[in-house]
Amino acid sequence: MNEVILLGYAAAALTSLSFLPQAWLVIRTGRTDGISLLMYSLFTVGVAFWLIYGITSNAAPIIAANAVTLTLALIILSLTAKNRLALRQKSKP
Amino acid sequence: MNEVILLGYAAAALTSLSFLPQAWLVIRTGRTDGISLLMYSLFTVGVAFWLIYGITSNAAPIIAANAVTLTLALIILSLTAKNRLALRQKSKP
Numbered sequence: 001m002n003e004v005i006l007l008g009y010a011a012a013a014l015t016s017l018s019f020l021p022q023a024w025l026v027i028r029t030g031r032t033d034g035i036s037l038l039m040y041s042l043f044t045v046g047v048a049f050w051l052i053y054g055i056t057s058n059a060a061p062i063i064a065a066n067a068v069t070l071t072l073a074l075i076i077l078s079l080t081a082k083n084r085l086a087l088r089q090k091s092k093p
Numbered sequence: 094m095n096e097v098i099l100l101g102y103a104a105a106a107l108t109s110l111s112f113l114p115q116a117w118l119v120i121r122t123g124r125t126d127g128i129s130l131l132m133y134s135l136f137t138v139g140v141a142f143w144l145i146y147g148i149t150s151n152a153a154p155i156i157a158a159n160a161v162t163l164t165l166a167l168i169i170l171s172l173t174a175k176n177r178l179a180l181r182q183k184s185k186p
Contacts, residue, residue: 008146014139022132034127039115046107053101053154061146 005061012065019072032080040077047073098154105158112165125173133170140166 026032047070054062119125140163147155 004146004149007142007149011139011142011146014135014142016139018132018135018139020132021135022129025129025132026127029127031127034119034122034124036115036118039111039113039118042107042111042114046104046109046111049100049104049107053097053104056097056100 008059008061009064012061016065016068016072019069019076023072023075026076026079030079030083032076032083035076035080037077037080037084040073040080044070044073044077101152101154102157105154109158109161109165112162112169116165116168119169119172123172123176125169125176128169128173130170130173130177133166133173137163137166137170 026035047066050062051066051070054060054066119128140159143155144159144163147153147159
């Protein structure tokens with residue numbers, strides 16, 4: 001394994017696992033106030049595209065990174081969407 | 094430009110620009126309550142690694158994506174860190 005692939009794996013591990021504390025924070029506290037729903041909507045679709053790109057171009061670090069990130073992003077997105085929906089229901093007259 | 098490169102650019106655009114509404118939300122409201130500081134610390138370092146990976150492996154979509162994302166992640170990280178620090182100062186006896 002050469003240095004470039006190793007660097008790719010380090011990058012993949014960092015950017016993917018970084019969503020773990022965010023997902024855990026959202027699960028633990030249930031708070032999603034400061035989180036942008038638009039961000040996680042665009043991000044989740046983008047990560048799905050990266051996954052297909054990785055598979056198509058046979059780039060292992062990209063595949064590994066985005067499989068993990070997609071799972072975590074989906075957790076954050078669904079909990080944020082659930083909270084926003086509940087908030088909208090509550091503010092209805 | 095073939096389909097794989099195009100897919101890479103679409104993925105790059107989505108995941109990078111997704112941080113724009115999050116950065117804007119943080120700048121506009123100043124609220125970073127639900128945001129994980131650990132996430133943005135790991136994420137920012139990871140994105141910097143991706144940028145080097147992209148440059149080293151000459152992958153244009155990865156370079157473009159991570160240059161934009163690094164800028165936006167740095168904004169979110171610095172404002173979140175600033176708020177956490179202010180909160181820690183306030184809670185001191």
